[in-house]
Amino acid sequence: MRWEGQKITDDDVEGASVAEPALVPLAGLVRTVRTPEFAGITFHEVAAKSVLNKVPPTSSMPFSWTINPFRGCSHACVYCFARKTHSYLNLDTGLDFDAQLVVKINAADVLVRELSRPSWKRDHVALGTNTDPYQRAEGRYSLMPGIISALADSGTPFSILTKGTLLARDIPLLKAASESVNVGMGISLALLDPVLADSIEPGTPAPKARLALVSRLREAGLPCGVMAMPILPWLTDGDESLDQLFGALASAGATGVTAGPLHLRPGSREWFMQWLAAQHPHLVPRYESLYRGGSYASKEYRDWLSGRIRVFRAKHGLMAGAGFFRNLSAAGPADSGGSSASGPRPTPSAADSARAVQPSLF
Template sequence: MRWSEQMVEASDGALPGLDRAGLVRSVQTPEFEGVTFHEVLCKSILNKVPENSTLPFRFTVNTFRGCTHACRYCFARPTHEYLELDAGADFDSQVVVKLNAAAVLRKELRRRSWHRDVVALGTNTDPYQRAEGRYRLMPGVIGALTQAYTPMSILTKGTLLRRDLPLLRQAAGEVPVDISISLAFTAADEASRALQKRIEPGTPSAAARLDLIRAVADAGFAPHIMVAPVIPYLTDGVAVLDSLLGELADAGAAGVTAFPMHLRGATKDWFLSWVAEEHPALLKRYRSLYGRGAYVNAEYSRWLRERMGPLVAKHGLAGAAREREAPARPVVAEPELAGALTLF
């Protein structure tokens, strides 16, 4: 069924934030039951990272706002409040699609002020969430960056990335292309598989993402894996982490970076409401661990580093120094880096 036949009325004043964002139409389809896609024409697409940031990139591009991955812990949830939507269910079901992302990006990259800095794709919401299969925004974005000789990095949980591997191989012949995949659950453990389905219900399975890692490696890339977020008390067991790192090494991962879950703004209440339903015995411990803010305390961060270090060494996943002058990625990221690198 054509999406043009699935339009819903969106001009009734219920979405004032979206009206400001350049709303063209809102669309529902049986393929995405319960989800409304708000198609917009954006005025800009390149987002500049603050000068004082320690991140290894200075610009980002996000083709969507909101994400059908529906990860309970997603740090980007509060950004939906800027659109006068809520950070909980609306983030999962009211997805903004930037229809003209590639055209606007090409225009911005033609500016004389553009210095071909690295552009990170997928720092806020996943560029390869399921809707990308319908909208096909990424081929145009990749093409625009390649034509402008602009290095790019991609972070995703989405197996749709496989579709664009031939295009990315072509791009890599012109500019540096860095591919990272997020996976913090092991395919071998039944409890881990069940947890993944409950806490990030819209994402591909761990097994599917391991297959993606193999495909990325076979395509000639060195896939870096974000073991992220490590969820305290649920995914930080040594046996689970050991199993996961073994799977990643076997799949061809070049290195890993891990960091503990952080709960910024409205994400904290959304996640804790899930804990209260699914793991009520842990609720008090989470309130204590995150009682002072969005991040775990220094003691837990240190504990995670001490746990991850030997396992990363055991499986040969320490990785190598980044190209050019960039430093090697840390095994366990510091809070500021973790807060900006995770999509989800």
């Protein structure tokens, strides 16, 4: 099955070229666009009927609703767990996820209608839980200001998790929103090495730029937790790497940190292992052994990494948990390890294991 009549024409965008037709029908498709400013990326603009997504009641997430203005993400993080969702559109979870982006161009207008319903109970809404709302496409479509305003005007608390420094554009709006509703801010940053970052998350702002964004949010009086995930086996899980990461996050003013393991779920596993074979082939057998049980690293390794995380978080005076969901009263899952520099490490000490864990978003 293929989309019919959706090829790009020069009438759509100045300098546009004809695109390959997309692979499946897409409800509400308005047009398909390429533009020179986003070389290699195809935008499939849709008129969405709904933007509020109900979280399944069986989920362990501490929120009931999410919003994802985009499907697919040009951040192109090799390890992204959301890659599998592109297969639902009959698109591949590799290059298509990075470059075939679905854009809900009417997201703000639809959200206003949904939030005005008498049945809406103003539950917390989380953004950035699947694909990043501040990926580069937001610079073209400017969906987030309308979404933020709709949530704040309706009295709905919300949180945003992002790697995108474009969020800085909306700091004044977020600060104003925080005066009427709880606003939680989280930055995703799990490594500092710019060379590794450019290889494994090539479409994201550099680590230094994200550290600077943490500081800007804190200077604006907004909370800013950090999601330091994923920690990568044999690449970023050593004591030196963790010490530098947590030290930099503390210096930037992070209000808390959740750190944890690389998960290799179907859809992302294949893409990540292909990258690993090309960039670090000597690690392939180790990863295959470490993840032989499925999507998660061995329990022995997770326990080891959890202990190291607690040590360096305590050293730098950081709270456990990103903490950008302010109303969360029950502690989330404990941080768990996902990688090892030389196989499973020693079990954390009893003192480390006894450290109190602060509430966290995830």
